[in-house]
Amino acid sequence: AQSVTQPDIHITVSEGASLELRCNYSYGATPYLFWYVQSPGQGLQLLLKYFSGDTLVQGIKGFEAEFKRSQSSFNLRKPSVHWSDAAEYFCAVELGFQKLVFGTGTRLLVSP
Amino acid sequence: GAGVSQSPRYKVAKRGQDVALRCDPISGHVSLFWYQQALGQGPEFLTYFQNEAQLDKSGLPSDRFFAERPEGSVSTLKIQRTQQEDSAVYLCASSTPGAGYTFGSGTRLTVV
Numbered sequence: 001a002q003s004v005t006q007p008d009i010h011i012t013v014s015e016g017a018s019l020e021l022r023c024n025y026s027y028g029a030t031p032y033l034f035w036y037v038q039s040p041g042q043g044l045q046l047l048l049k050y051f052s053g054d055t056l057v058q059g060i061k062g063f064e065a066e067f068k069r070s071q072s073s074f075n076l077r078k079p080s081v082h083w084s085d086a087a088e089y090f091c092a093v094e095l096g097f098q099k100l101v102f103g104t105g106t107r108l109l110v111s112p
Numbered sequence: 113g114a115g116v117s118q119s120p121r122y123k124v125a126k127r128g129q130d131v132a133l134r135c136d137p138i139s140g141h142v143s144l145f146w147y148q149q150a151l152g153q154g155p156e157f158l159t160y161f162q163n164e165a166q167l168d169k170s171g172l173p174s175d176r177f178f179a180e181r182p183e184g185s186v187s188t189l190k191i192q193r194t195q196q197e198d199s200a201v202y203l204c205a206s207s208t209p210g211a212g213y214t215f216g217s218g219t220r221l222t223v224v
Contacts, residue, residue, distance in 0.1 A: 102155050
C-alpha cells in the first residue's frame with residue numbers, strides 16, 4: 001500500500017541554523033510529492049511540490065526539497081531557519097484523483 | 113471567495129448527537145475534498161467530489177459519515193450519532209486543474 005514515512009516526530013533547531021526534514025515514500029509509480037506546513041489552529045499551506053523534471057524543487061519561504069528516486073526520499077531543507085518557521089510539517093504523496101496520503105508530520109521547534 | 117471557508121471553527125457535541133460541518137470552497141474550484149486529522153496525526157482522506165458528483169468515499173470510516181455537495185459548490189459533512197473517536201479536526205480543500213489544493217482552517221470537533 002502507498003505510504004509516507006516521516007521518521008522524526010520532533011526536531012529542534014537553533015535560529016539561523018540549517019534544517020533538513022526527512023520524508024520517505026512507498027509508491028509504485030513516479031509519485032507527485034508535496035510538503036505542507038501547518039501552524040497551530042490553521043489549515044495546511046503548500047510549501048512546494050514535485051511532479052517531474054528537475055529533482056531539486058524550490059518553494060516558498062526559502063524552502064527547497066530534493067527528490068531522490070533511488071532512496072524513495074523527498075527531504076525538505078532550509079539553509080537558515082527563522083523563529084517563524086516553528087510549525088508542523090507534512091510530507092504527502094498524491095494518488096489518483098488528486099487524493100493525498102500524508103505522513104504523520106514533524107514538529108519543528110526553533111530555539112533562540 | 114478568496115479562500116476555503118469552514119464553519120463552525122469549533123464544535124462540541126455530546127455523544128450520540130448529530131453534527132453538520134460546512135465547507136465553502138474557492139469559487140469555480142471543481143474538486144472538493146474532506147480530510148480527518150486526529151490529534152498528533154497527519155490528515156487522512158475521507159471523500160472527494162468533482163462538481164456535485166461524489167467520486168470517492170472510500171475514506172469515510174463508517175456509515176455514520178455522510179457528505180454531500182448538491183449544487184457543486186458548498187459541501188456539508190454530516191456525522192450521525194457521534195462517538196468519542198470522531199473527535200478530530202475536519203479539513204476541507206478545494207482545487208482546480210493546475211492550481212493545486214487550498215485547505216481551509218478546519219473544524220475542530222470534540223465529542224464529550
